[in-house]
Amino acid sequence: MFEIPDPVISNDTDVLIKMKTLGVCGSDVHYYKHGKIGSQVVQYPFPVGHEGAGVVVAVGKTVKRIKAGQRIAIEPAMSCGECDQCLSGRPHTCRKLKFLGCPGQANGCLSEYIVMPESNCIPVPDKLSYDQIAISEPLAIGVYAVKQSIPMKGSKIGILGFGPIGMSVLLPALAQGAEKVYVTDKISKRLEIAKKSGASWTGNPDKKDIAASVIEQEPLLLDVAFECCGKQEAIDQAIEILKPGGKLMIIGIPEFSRWSFSVDKLRHKEITITNVRRQVGCVEPALEMMEKGSVDVSLMPTHRFSFDETQNAFELVAEYKDGVMKAIIDFEL
Ligand SMILES: [Zn+2]
Ligand SMILES: [Zn+2]
DSSP states (O other): OOOEEEEOOOOOTTEEEEEEEEEOHHHHHHHHHHOOOOOEEEOOOOOEEEEEEEEEEEEOOTOOOTTTEEEEEEEEEEEEOSSHHTTTTTTTOTTTTTEBBTTTTTSSSSSSSSEGGGGGGEEEOTTTTTHHHHHHHHHHHHHHHHSOOOTTTTTTTOOOOOHHHHHHHHHOOOOOOOOEEEEEEEEEHHHHHHHTTOEEEEEEEETTTTHHHHHHTTOOOOOEEEEOOOHHHHHHHHHHHEEEEEEEEOOOOSSSSSOOHOOOOOOHTOOOOEEOOOOOHHHHHHHHHHHHSSSOOOTTTEEEEEEGGGGHHHHHTTTTTGGGGEEEEEOOO
């Protein structure tokens, strides 16, 4: 932790935000542990963090939509709005993308105050708690992953890895009518949360042959498998449990640089592989689902820390201690 002067509004379109809560993401911890993700390398000191909820303290001269005192969700991706990707509706792969807490792009929101452009501030209804607001970021990734897969109504799906992203896939999938959801994780407390949240079946790959167990219950196999843990064994299981014409959604970030696939199975089943890069336009729908109560994220935050205890929060998440699902940094504690 280090002291820096509070940020100030330098552009007329900027908004000064006092942070209220921050969700600790696996990717933040990845930077903390390894100093990089793929080609993105951290130069210390650098604030990470992109799952933020805050309250507006001041706004720049031309800001109209946002007012001081408003509670907001923060959309962490700042896209240029002008490149081929932005113009074709893919701001999440913008050529000049600046993502909060990504080294070389933008400082993160693990900070008492941050400044963001107005366009990245999403006002939220009073009904939502600051925890729910912060969770809208990972939830949006799940909402997007589900949207990129197949219509959920009557579908049979697998979720391999039930951390916050796996949970963020489960909730909208069920809300949209998934019929059967098979969930795996190595942490039993997470599987309990999956059960309570509506998973039809859960299994721990350290204790069970996942492919054999799913195949026994679903001889025709699954329509979609969501890889949410970045593990090779999960990819292998996914390919086993997918039906011919099935879809493999890859969301997890592995700690290695190459996946391997069984060409034989992939080809014979004609499996489609889709990579999910964060999300686009799904923060508002995620907030709406929580507001309407069609998804319930209340079991996601399992641990709370004050800002001063950030290091403990990161250690907990890094070591997967105490059945942690989502650790929240609470700036009010
Ligand atoms: Zn995240
Ligand atoms: Zn762009």
